[in-house]
Amino acid sequence: METIVDEPQWLRTASWLGCPLAGAAIGWFLQSISGWVASLSWVPFKGPFQLVSDMPRPWGVVTGIGVGLAFGLFFAAVWAHERLIVKVTPTRITLTAKGRSRAYEAQLEAVFFDGKELVLLAADGRELVRQKGDVDREAVAKALLDHGYPWQDEPPAVK
Incomplete structure (x- = not known):
């Protein structure tokens, strides 16, 4: 789905x-x-x-x-x-913007918005992507939570 x-x-x-x-x-x-x-x-x-x-x-x-x-x-x-389009499945997050689509299948530690940027952090703490876009935050959060991703309402504290 x-x-x-x-x-x-x-x-x-x-x-x-x-x-x-x-x-x-x-x-x-x-x-x-x-x-x-x-x-x-x-x-x-x-x-x-x-x-x-x-x-x-x-x-x-x-x-x-x-x-x-x-x-x-x-x-x-x-x-x-x-415009940013976010596609979410249980195994992949695909971000499409500026005519390019990029899929992310890594284990994630956190997914959150930092200002207007959607950020995906890998399990080892690396930042996989920081994609700017005006997209419905609540819809993105719901989609990620529905598919089991580690959504956070705010950026995590710096380690």
Whole structure:
């Protein structure tokens, strides 16, 4: 039996829809104020704002929305690539992040979160992995305890 702890489906879907939509809205907004920003004497890097404000309509609006949409898609892709997925079986813990999966089958002394990092300590006290990720701590703890791993709510005291 395998337990998988991942972001909820609604959040993954919302990130792929919300980030591009927010990017498009920001792109439209920046395009709509670009002429005003370019007219301010104290603003550094006026060039891009002047370039956008000089574009004929509707191309300036389309460009602003398109660039914002592209940045939103890029942000959503980075978010998906960086997220941590934890798979737990009675004999293996598999961590997937940044496009790589690593499986750990060693005897463990402790598994815990240190800040936002999931830490696995081998039976001899060595740190096997320290993986950063925003994952549901309670779900990870439950999955590990259900499969018999030595979960600790806090990092152990330094020996």
